[in-house]
Amino acid sequence: MKYLRIGRPGLEMPVVAHEGKYYDLSGPFGDIDGDFLARGGVSTVAGFPEVDITGERVAAPIAKPGAVVCIGMNYAAHCAESGAEPPAEPVVFYKHPNTIVGPNDDIEIPRGSTRTDWEVELGVVFGKRASYLESEAEALECVAGFVVANDVSEREFQIERSGGQFSKGKACPTFSPLGPYLVTPDEIADVQALRLWSKVNGEIRQDSGSADMIFSVAHLIFHMSQFMAFDPGDLLLTGTPEGVALSGRFPYLKEGDVVEVGIDGLGQTKNPVVQAK
Secondary structure (H helix, E strand, O other): OEEEEEOOOOOOEEEEEEOOEEEEOOOOOOOOOHHHHHOOOOOOOOOOOEOOOOOOOEEOOOOOOOOEEEEEOOEHHHHHHHOOOOOOOOEEEEEOHHHEEOOOOOEEEOOOOOOEEOOEEEEEEEOOOEOOOOOHHHHHOOEEEEEEEEOOEEHHHHHHOOOOOOHHHOOOOOOEEEOOOEEOHHHOOOOOOOEEEEEEOOEEEEEEEHHHEOOOHHHHHHHHOOOOOEOOOOEEEOOOOOOOHHHOOOOOOOOOOEEEEEEOOOEEEEEEEEEOO
């Protein structure tokens, strides 16, 4: 299944996409949230009314999660371009859930920023509580679906003004575009064989694959469950490949740019860049 949410901010409607058609889930279900995912979503579109989404705003495909947990330095080539050694254990930081916006919403450059960057990432959304898991196979059983994410980052805030952690440069408003779909695991043949890419103003920036992760999706979930509990609806971002502005090969984002990130089988985002109001 492919889930999405449409409508104005605060008035989104849950929808399921199936064989080129869209069906309204809002009768029995309030939203694509932790409660919906914990109940297993839907297994059929039978009985749901068809809906025309033409002209509708597409929102982030999940309602605001309780936590957005992020993994840093999870691609060897990205470590190299950042001047860092590959980590021995997963590096973790948090983003505020209110950073999440839709796949076509504006990205706002923060006040005082000169180093706003893009990062295409594979997002994992939980459908079951994950705590003290016993194996990587058990970890994958906790996944409700996968989503395209852009882990937008302000590098000065993240590095020079960090205070010892990343979140200042990661938690600015609009810094987590998601979507358009939440795709269930049965539609993904191999989560470690997905192409990830990004573009700025139509020019390719990142072009890599999840096979290059240092720590696999299953290992990340298993490992992190030894330190924290994920609840249904929570989001885990799994790191970005090489090709970001931090590398020095590309300019940072400016007002008027358009950033696209995508993952094969999951769709893509396309976000205009504006100055923060």
